[in-house]
Amino acid sequence: MTTTPGQVVVTGLGAITPLGGDVATTWEGLLSGRSGVRRITEDWIGELPVQIAAPLAVEPPLGRVEARTLDRSQQMALVAAREAWADAGSPEVDHERLAACVASGIGGVTTLLAQHDVLREKGPRRVSPHLVPMLMPNGPASTVGLAFGAKAGVHAPVSACASGSEAIALALDIIRAGRADVVIAGGTEAAIAALPIAGFAQMQALSRRNDTPETASRPFDKARDGFVLGEGAAILVLESAEHAAARGARVHGVLAGAGISSDAYHVAASDPSGAGAARAVRGALRSASLEPTDVIHINAHATSTPTGDLAEAVALRTALGSHIDQVVVTSTKSMTGHLLGAAGALEAVASILALRDQIVPATRNLDALDDEIALDVAVVDNRTISTGAVLSNSFGFGGHDVCLAFTR
Amino acid sequence: MSQDILAGLAVILEEVAGVDPADVTAEKTFIDDLDVDSLSMVEVVVAAEEKFSVKIPDDDVKSLKTVGDAVSYIQRAGVAA
Numbered sequence: 001m002t003t004t005p006g007q008v009v010v011t012g013l014g015a016i017t018p019l020g021g022d023v024a025t026t027w028e029g030l031l032s033g034r035s036g037v038r039r040i041t042e043d044w045i046g047e048l049p050v051q052i053a054a055p056l057a058v059e060p061p062l063g064r065v066e067a068r069t070l071d072r073s074q075q076m077a078l079v080a081a082r083e084a085w086a087d088a089g090s091p092e093v094d095h096e097r098l099a100a101c102v103a104s105g106i107g108g109v110t111t112l113l114a115q116h117d118v119l120r121e122k123g124p125r126r127v128s129p130h131l132v133p134m135l136m137p138n139g140p141a142s143t144v145g146l147a148f149g150a151k152a153g154v155h156a157p158v159s160a161c162a163s164g165s166e167a168i169a170l171a172l173d174i175i176r177a178g179r180a181d182v183v184i185a186g187g188t189e190a191a192i193a194a195l196p197i198a199g200f201a202q203m204q205a206l207s208r209r210n211d212t213p214e215t216a217s218r219p220f221d222k223a224r225d226g227f228v229l230g231e232g233a234a235i236l237v238l239e240s241a242e243h244a245a246a247r248g249a250r251v252h253g254v255l256a257g258a259g260i261s262s263d264a265y266h267v268a269a270s271d272p273s274g275a276g277a278a279r280a281v282r283g284a285l286r287s288a289s290l291e292p293t294d295v296i297h298i299n300a301h302a303t304s305t306p307t308g309d310l311a312e313a314v315a316l317r318t319a320l321g322s323h324i325d326q327v328v329v330t331s332t333k334s335m336t337g338h339l340l341g342a343a344g345a346l347e348a349v350a351s352i353l354a355l356r357d358q359i360v361p362a363t364r365n366l367d368a369l370d371d372e373i374a375l376d377v378a379v380v381d382n383r384t385i386s387t388g389a390v391l392s393n394s395f396g397f398g399g400h401d402v403c404l405a406f407t408r
Numbered sequence: 409m410s411q412d413i414l415a416g417l418a419v420i421l422e423e424v425a426g427v428d429p430a431d432v433t434a435e436k437t438f439i440d441d442l443d444v445d446s447l448s449m450v451e452v453v454v455a456a457e458e459k460f461s462v463k464i465p466d467d468d469v470k471s472l473k474t475v476g477d478a479v480s481y482i483q484r485a486g487v488a489a
Contacts, residue, residue: 063426064426065424065425065426068424069447069448125454125457126454128451129447129448129450129451130447130448130451133447
């Protein structure tokens with residue numbers, strides 16, 4: 001594809017997810033409708049009301065020392081970033097023009113919990129000196145920035161389940177503002193542990209289909225009862241079109257725009273009017289100089305919660321009007337579970353690949369569309385799409401709304 | 409005795425910082441030669457305290473530039489204890 005000056009293009013993709021250890025395996029999993037959700041059998045799950053999650057399909061392939069000094073969220077970010085960088089052709093870059101934007105919703109929570117046990121059981125002298133850099137929410141951004149020598153800035157926007165998308169939106173701003181030529185951007189999350197599960201369960205946010213894990217994540221379905229906690233990381237290499245063209249880079253797609261808004265409604269509940277989400281969608285279109293009628297596909301945030309999915313459906317109709325009836329919607333969370341701060345980055349990868357391969361993965365477990373949800377959701381069979389714009393939504397506790405727009 | 413301490417430190421350095429045990433000789437500096445960063449150095453010290461049943465106060469750690477410095481310190485501290 002040809003690039004246009006002023007555009008921001010995607011030249012590298014990387015991921016480690018509940019469906020696979022890389023982008024190709026993850027995409028194959030999405031297209032074949034595999035579920036990454038399973039029953040947790042380790043002892044720590046105990047008597048928790050929720051016994052299911054979507055853990056990584058494969059452990060991060062890192063050396064022992066790397067693993068020792070990096071939180072799991074950092075390890076996953078590093079693995080995904082290495083894949084993305086190699087996919088971009090391992091470019092020679094001016095490091096002062098290279099930035100990193102890698103977000104996490106929660107940060108190094110498993111490190112924090114494990115080290116709290118060390119403090120109580122063995123005393124302060126035994127607490128790891130790596131604790132603080134492992135638990136800080138900007139840790140993954142720092143890990144990636146150090147690995148690739150990013151000197152134009154290292155950022156970690158924290159906005160719960162919108163974090164990964166917000167990191168990509170920030171990268172777009174950075175390149176457009178001329179602060180960097182290349183940004184390694186995405187999200188990571190590793191929060192499958194008893195305390196986070198207990199907390200989300202107390203919010204009534206998680207599915208309790210413990211006996212049928214693969215059916216638990218069922219966005220837009222009448223019988224949906226909450227999301228499934230997943231883990232993983234996804235990373236994009238974003239580049240100014242000029243920089244990519246000058247080095248002859250292969251381009252996956254164009255990050256055409258991003259919209260960010262906030263609900264100012266409730267710390268956790270979705271605004272049923274969908275007003276904030278609709279403003280994010282319209283903002284993304286404006287930022288991309290696109291019309292609602294340009295949109296052919298939306299990778300919805302749709303986590304499988306009763307109120308969230310409904311509010312998003314309302315928001316999409318508000319934002320796109322009757323054109324929403326012409327748009328193929330999917331929720332890949334039906335297969336991956338909800339990767340929190342990595343969700344937006346993983347769904348950006350899925351959106352770019354859908355656009356590249358002109359195919360939308362069907363939403364799994366959508367047996368009966370909620371009567372109140374008027375969307376054309378891809379079910380059972382994958383859908384072919386033509387060329388146009390693809391949107392990816394991410395919303396987060398705190399009232400964060402982010403929408404990314406991709407074109408070819 | 410000092411050979412045992414050196415060998416013990418080599419085990420710790422491999423575990424904590426991935427240092428090849430063959431590289432661990434008395435004249436090597438922890439930071440410049442063995443590439444042990446300041447955070448991992450804290451881990452090395454705590455592991456050494458445990459392994460050799462000695463106390464190495466934080467103020468003394470600064471004086472331990474080389475593996476040989478650490479071996480001598482642990483030997484003296486062990487005798488004192």
